[in-house]
Amino acid sequence: MKSSFSGNLSFTIFGESHGSAIGVTIEGLPVGFQPDMEALRAFLSRRAPGNSPLSSSRKEADLPEFVSGLFDGRVCGGPVTALIRNTDARSSDYDTNGDGSQKSQNVPRPGHADYTAELKYRGFQDYRGGGSFSGRMTAPLCIVGGLCLQLLAQRGIAVSSRAVEIGGISGSAEALEQRILQAKAEGDSVGGIIEVCAAGVPGGLGGPLFEGLEGRIAQTVFAIPAVKGIEFGSGFEGSRLRGSENNDPFRMDGGEVITASNRSGGILGGISDGMPLVFRVAVKPTPSIGKTQQSVDIISNANTDLTITGRHDPCIVPRALPCMEAATAIVLLDALLERKKEEPWT
């Protein structure tokens, strides 16, 4: 299982949804950096469950405990390890008969990773709460990303995100919320589209081929469960335009080169062009729903019905917003550290 991001910044995410703890070990954070723990906790609480009728009722404060790598509140050079204890796991939800006789490992949830985890790990996987496939594994991702966001802010870079569509509709925050609550009331779920923007990104980050910012962002964003698509700038819509319509004209602005439009989403040739980075992410509807679904019992090899009783998000989008910001910040900080090493010898 590869749970590591390896670049100028490296980290490994560990733990399972219903194990004793989840966490992350990070290497490559700049020495002397003093994380703002209050800001980090506020960031993590946007992702934590149990804070709203739009999210799972599993109640987890998600307070990180830093056990190494900080001295006097500053990064001291060794690996930084942060833990989050799991305090509200209810593993009996994954015995689908409630008495341990039928487990989600034996009757896989449609749309979830139960079946593919079984194929890969041959029965040894921790299936409780989705194990390492749980959306809960994005909490450690948000610890790293939260720290990266603070470092980027010190260089004038701000990453933000918003839901632009829920369940096929766009509109006011209230309308989108209603769409989620309606699905929840019907024992169902909805997906949506998230737009991410990074402002203040300097030109020159990234590179061609496998160094390209789009590829690096896509790979990190796809580490977030339930992500099914990504488009940069004008994306799929741009493919329907003419070159004359899709190209962004270059202009001079107070001695600086800018583009008059931003259909490239701030990236040309895999390299940032100094305009805001803009991309959109498709998030699928939550697979675990209240409605009875068709599945199979892989022990008796028979078709069966499955009714899921656990606590689940009726829509993943609201809790995925900070995850998208975290993934983006990780790639941008990694590219910024790389850029530092590329400075010409003068």
Ligand SMILES: Cc1cc2nc3c(=O)[nH]c(=O)nc-3n(C[C@H](O)[C@H](O)[C@H](O)COP(=O)(O)O)c2cc1C
């Ligand atoms: C923040 C977050 C919360 C999630 N919550 C749930 C949930 O409550 N129930 C569920 O079935 N899936 C949830 N998921 C999605 C599943 O983890 C995901 O669909 C599953 O692992 C299969 O992976 P895939 O959809 O990427 O193929 C969540 C994902 C994220 C990012």
